[in-house]
Every structure is written in C-alpha cells, then in structure tokens.
Amino acid sequence: MDWIQIIILALIQGLTEFLPISSSGHLILPAKLLGWRDQGHAFDIALHVGTLTAVVIYFREELIRMTAAFFKTGFSKQMDKDAKLAWAVIWGTVPVGLLGLLFSVFDVVDNYLRTISVIASTTIIFALLLWYVEKNVKHRRDEYSIGFKDIILVGIAQALALIPGTSRSGATIMAGLWLGLTRTAAARFSFLLSIPVIILSGGLTTLNLVQQPQPVMWGELISGFIIAAVSAFACIHFFLKLIDKIGMMPFVWYRLVLGIVLFGIVLSQ
Template sequence: MDVVQIVLLAAVQGLTEFLPISSSAHLIVTPIVFGYELQSLAFDVAVHLGTLAAVMLYFRHELATMTLAVGGAIRTGSLADRNAHLGWMILIATLPILVLGFPLKTLLEVIREDEHLVQVVIASTTIGFGLLLWQADRLGKRRRDEYKLGWRSALLIGLFQAIAIIPGTSRSGITMTAGLFLGLTREAASRFSFLLSIPTILIAGLLETKELIESPDPVAWGQLWLGAALSFAIAYLTIHFFLRFIERISMFPFVAYRLILGLLIFWVVLL
C-alpha cells in the first residue's frame, strides 16, 4: 500500500465508523472507486483498533464509572446505581452479536467474493436503512436518555446491531435507529451506540486478529501503525463533533448522503 492509500482508507474508517453511514461499505467501495486492490485483513484490524482506542479514550470516565458501579452491584446485588444499570444494558445488548455474529460473518464472506453482488447489497442497504433512520428520527419521541433503557430495549438494540454485519447497514446507524424508535434523544441514542461499539469492535478485532495470526501473509507493521494512528485521531474528532451537534442538525444530512451514495452505486453497477 502506498501512503496515499493508507491515509485515504484510515480517514474513511475514522470518519465513518461512528457516523450512521456504514464504515464497512466505504472500506469496500473506496478501493473500487480509486482502483486499489482490496486492503489486507491486517490493515482492517489496525484501523478498527484505532477507532476502538478513540471511543475508549473519549468515554474513559464513563467506562471507569460503569466498571466500578457494575463491580459494586455484583457485590451488593443492587441495580439502583444508574451507571451499573447502563453497564448491564450494554452487556445485554452485546449478546446478540455473540450468538449471530459467526453465521452472519459467513454470509458476509460469501457476499464479498462477488464484487457485483456486494455493490448491489451495499446500494440496497445504504438506501433502505437510511430511510429507516429517517423514519426513526421523524417518529421517535426523543424523551429519555440512555440510563432509562430496560433490558428488552437493550436486547432489541443488540439484535438490530447484529444486522450491521451486512455491508451498507451501518452499525452506528442501525443502533441509533433502534434507539430513536425506543424514544431516546438523538444524543442518548448516539452515546449508547458508541458505548456499545466498544465490546463489539473488541470482539470483532479479536476474531480478525486470530485470522491474521493464522494467515501466512507478511505484515507491513509501519503501514499498520500509520493507519491505526490516523483512524484513531479522526474517529476521536468525529465522535466529539457528532455528539456536539447532532441534536441541532438531526439525522437528515446523513440520510440524504446515504440516498445519494446508494443511487450512485446503483448507477455505476447498472452501467
């Protein structure tokens, strides 16, 4: 990989991982658009770990508070502490990906083998789930924060998240959609989505790292460190500004972007 390719893909990952526009779709479409070969598994692992580090650093205080609160709740058997409650809800929302992740990942590998098919899937999911996000933003009551989620709501968000393994769906987008339908504010739906990404990206990163260790391909460590560092910096800024402005700008700009992107991909595929 040359430096331009590394910078481009790391920037794409850092920017799109936490926006409701699908990082997996962009990481597949970007090499096709610019004429690059699909990046290696090692690079995907590196940029995902970069975004994981960014979200963990951004929410470091919340993570520390929740960890201590959950530990206290285990000792006392009480869920009265709202931070302990939120921690348990994140764990519950992670369960579906543990159960459904492997079969859906197998489906993804089949889809990625056919370049034409993967473009059709990305275009369809980009448009379809973009419209669903729009409906959630329009119809959601937006009256409660993430601390008010019950276990059924958390499990439902987790089930929605499992679907995001399909390219173009967007993990952030689909979990925000579920949160908005469940009455969360835009910021609360986004914060829960970002916190939920921590165990999810960690699990995916561990699985990809296992595949990487088993792979006989050589590893260009300098490229991986550069990609991880760039994706970390851009992801951190993306989280900060998204949470700062989302209540004011709504989800519409992201929906509009998804519709335009999906239609462009369809146009290219049908040429």
C-alpha cells in the same frame, strides 16, 4: 497498499465509523473508482481497532464509573444507573456475538455480502428507516432509562449491521431513536456498545494474523490504526456536540445519495 491509499482509507474509516452513514460504503468507493485492490479484512479490523481506541479514550470517565459500579452493585438488587448501563452494553453485545460467530463459521460476509449491490441496498434501506424514526418518534429518554427489551432490540439492530452497508452506528442509533431516546442518548449508547464488538472482532482477527504463515504488513496496519484513531476521536467529539442541533436528516439524505451512487457503479460495470 501505498501510503496515499492507507491515509485515505484510514481517514474515511475514522470519520465515518461513528456517523450513521456506513463506513463500508465509503471504503469501497475509492477502491472501485481508483482501481485499488480490496484492502482486505485485516486492514479493516486495524482501522476498527483505531476507532475503538478513540471511543475508549473519549468515554474513559464513563467507562471507569460503569466498571466500578458493575463490580460494586452490578450483582445486587440495588444497582445504580452506571451498573445498569454496563449490563446494557453486555447484553446488547450478545446478539451480534452469536450472529457474528455463525457468519464467521461459514464466512458469510466475505463470500456473499461484501458486494457493491448489497452495500448500496442496505445503505438506502436503513436511510429510510432512519428517516421514519426521526420524523415519527418523540425523543425524550436518556440512555440510563432503557430496559431489557430495549437492550435486545438495539442489540439485534447491531447484529444486522454485520451486513456491509448497514452501518453499525446507523443501525443502533436508529433503534435507540425508535425506542424514544434523544439523539445524544442514542448516539452515546451506540458508541459505548461498539466497544465490546470491536474488541471481539479485532482480537479474533489479530490472533489469526499472528498465527498465519504469510507475512503480515504490520506497518500498514499500525499506520491505518493511528490515523483512524485520531480522526475518529475528532468525529465523536463534534458529532455529539452537533447532533441535537442538526438532527438526523442530513445523514438520511447523504445515505440516499451514496446508495444511488453505488448502484450507479453497479450498473456501469
């Protein structure tokens, strides 16, 4: 990849990873419109690790409190709210971990799901679901109020986001809103839930890259990582400040337009 491609793809990843608009849909657009070759799974993971760094730095104080509370009261009957939230993140990761393992064994994503048609379809389907919960559910709860059944529902939504175009943040925010969380609470829980998922996927792929005999373009991966990290941090900051003011409808309309554009590319091929 040349430097323009690296910069554009990393910026797209950083700016779309935590917005409910599907980073996969945006990453595939410039490749198809400009004739770029697919950047590959390794570069995708490098960008995701960059966004992981951003979310860990942004939520560093919450993560420190959650970790301390987890070891202090996480195994007692009198868990405080931060320990409960830590357990929520752990249990919410289980569904995506199980489904991700199954997908990796059969290489489902790269062989069957990484297509424009699939991405366009999931982009539109989850736009309509997001539309429904925005308009029909009252949002009053915070992230500390969720119970075990709530956690599993959000976890299942995150597992479905393994299908390209779904948007991990879009699926988990949608599930949180479905449960009655406020927009900010749903977004915050979604961002915290991303941490173990990106660690697992990024760690496994990095191990595979180190072990493979072919040369790895570490310069490309590291550059993409840095750009994605910086842009993702800015995105998280402004998204949380604005989400209660603007609501979810701008993202619904954006996803619908993006899905139509992607279907247009399919029909033109």
